Amino acid sequence: xxxxxxxxxxxxxxxxxxxxxxxxxxxxxxxxxxxxxxxxxxxxxxxxxxxxxxxxxxxxxxxxxxxxxxxxxxxxxxxxxxxxxxxxxxxxxxxxxxxxxxxxxxxxxxxxxxxxxxxxxxxxxxxxxxxxxxxxxxxxxxxxxxxxxxxxxxxxxxxxxxxxxxxxxxxxxxxxxxxxxxxxxxxxxxxxxxxxxxxxxxxxxxxxxxxxxxxxxxxxxxxxxxxxxxxxxxxxxxxxxxxxxxxxxxxxxxxxxxxxxxxxxxxxxxxxxxxxxxxxxxxxxxxxxxxxxxxxxxxxxxxxxxxxxxxxxxxxxxxxxxxxxxxxxxxxxxxxxxxxxxxxxxxxxxxxxxxxxxxxxxxxxxxxxxxxxxxxxxxxxxxxxxxxxxxxxxxxxxxxxxxxxxxxxxxxxxxxxxxxxx
Numbered sequence: 001x002x003x004x005x006x007x008x009x010x011x012x013x014x015x016x017x018x019x020x021x022x023x024x025x026x027x028x029x030x031x032x033x034x035x036x037x038x039x040x041x042x043x044x045x046x047x048x049x050x051x052x053x054x055x056x057x058x059x060x061x062x063x064x065x066x067x068x069x070x071x072x073x074x075x076x077x078x079x080x081x082x083x084x085x086x087x088x089x090x091x092x093x094x095x096x097x098x099x100x101x102x103x104x105x106x107x108x109x110x111x112x113x114x115x116x117x118x119x120x121x122x123x124x125x126x127x128x129x130x131x132x133x134x135x136x137x138x139x140x141x142x143x144x145x146x147x148x149x150x151x152x153x154x155x156x157x158x159x160x161x162x163x164x165x166x167x168x169x170x171x172x173x174x175x176x177x178x179x180x181x182x183x184x185x186x187x188x189x190x191x192x193x194x195x196x197x198x199x200x201x202x203x204x205x206x207x208x209x210x211x212x213x214x215x216x217x218x219x220x221x222x223x224x225x226x227x228x229x230x231x232x233x234x235x236x237x238x239x240x241x242x243x244x245x246x247x248x249x250x251x252x253x254x255x256x257x258x259x260x261x262x263x264x265x266x267x268x269x270x271x272x273x274x275x276x277x278x279x280x281x282x283x284x285x286x287x288x289x290x291x292x293x294x295x296x297x298x299x300x301x302x303x304x305x306x307x308x309x310x311x312x313x314x315x316x317x318x319x320x321x322x323x324x325x326x327x328x329x330x331x332x333x334x335x336x337x338x339x340x341x342x343x344x345x346x347x348x349x350x351x352x353x354x355x356x357x358x359x360x361x362x363x364x365x366x367x368x369x370x371x372x373x374x375x376x377x378x379x380x381x382x383x384x385x386x387x388x389x390x391x392x393x394x395x396x397x398x399x400x401x402x403x404x405x406x407x408x409x410x411x412x413x414x415x416x417x418x419x420x421x422x
Contacts, residue, residue, distance in 0.1 A: 013129075019180075019183045020084075020184055021121060022148050025144070029152020030159070031173045038094070042103055060118075062111075064115045064374060067083075067118075068230075069367070072364050081185050083114075084113070122350055122353065136292035140347075146346070230365050238372060241414065247403065255338045258315070259273075262396070265322065266327045277335065279336060285343065294344070301410060301415065305411065308406050308407035353365075
């Protein structure tokens with residue numbers, strides 16, 4: 001189609017995908033830092049507040065597979081809209097919860113809806129974006145989410161300064177959700193634009209030969225396999241490439257845990273730690289679109305492998321610097337290396353999932369894929385916490401080992417499941 005330039009198609013998806021994603025991420029990024037604070041106000045100690053905060057991740061884990069069923073049954077647009085509406089109910093629970101149990105349940109519900117919202121947009125992009133620039137489109141999607149999560153906490157800080165109440169960020173998330181729902185339901189529908197373009201192309205082409213034969217038979221339909229049958233059918237790719245992808249998700253989560261802990265362990269003050277973490281995040285965000293360019297032009301492995309090697313090297317190097325005289329300098333350098341590796345990995349999990357998903361009905365497979373990758377991100381902090389009882393450098397080095405194993409997994413399995421020419 002003449003209208004199928006990357007810029008035009010990505011602009012076509014902006015109201016349906018990128019706009020709602022940015023709004024959702026802005027609101028979620030504003031609320032997440034305040035969840036443990038509100039939980040402590042309801043009587044939680046530090047450990048219990050951390051447990052309540054983890055309900056968000058648990059909700060995402062639990063929501064992926066049901067979301068795959070919902071998208072396959074009702075479609076991406078309706079699933080995204082309904083998930084947004086249910087998330088509004090979860091926000092109401094955050095506002096009025098009289099005790100920790102209901103507050104934690106509301107946090108869980110928001111995580112559950114976030115999984116449905118994320119899987120629906122992933123499935124939508126998988127089936128609508130041409131393969132030639134799929135990685136750029138999905139890297140832009142990942143970058144949009146990262147932008148919202150990066151800016152959201154600053155918005156929360158501004159709201160706290162103005163209103164002096166943590167609940168102001170919850171109201172902000174509510175307005176963001178309403179905006180997302182309106183964009184999903186009332187914004188321009190890319191499907192109609194694609195259908196109209198296809199009809200126009202069909203009317204303009206002279207390549208179709210009219211044989212005069214009657215057209216008979218029914219319109220072919222795609223059999224709905226179901227979530228659990230899909231998991232079994234694709235158990236090979238899930239247990240191999242899926243585990244390599246989960247290791248990347250584990251490294252991402254480990255970076256967010258290790259950098260603050262390491263700064264505290266070597267005796268740095270809070271502003272210095274925040275500066276290093278912010279620098280790492282800025283490098284990460286700046287490279288999100290470069291990852292998509294690399295994957296589309298040279299192949300998926302050319303982005304996945306450098307990202308894994310850089311993050312593995314960053315963790316191993318950091319583990320060796322704890323007692324050095326210039327430990328703070330090495331801390332900043334390793335934080336930058338981890339941000340660089342994470343930035344180069346932007347969109348990889350989305351793109352690989354789209355590449356190996358069945359083309360006709362990707363949602364059930366993507367539910368399983370996202371459950372695996374989210375599980376990797378959820379397990380990493382637990383692993384670091386357990387090993388840190390012995391030694392934080394050993395825990396940090398262990399994540400480097402995970403990165404090496406994940407890199408080997410990508411080298412072995414990406415060429416098998418994601419051939420360069422498809």
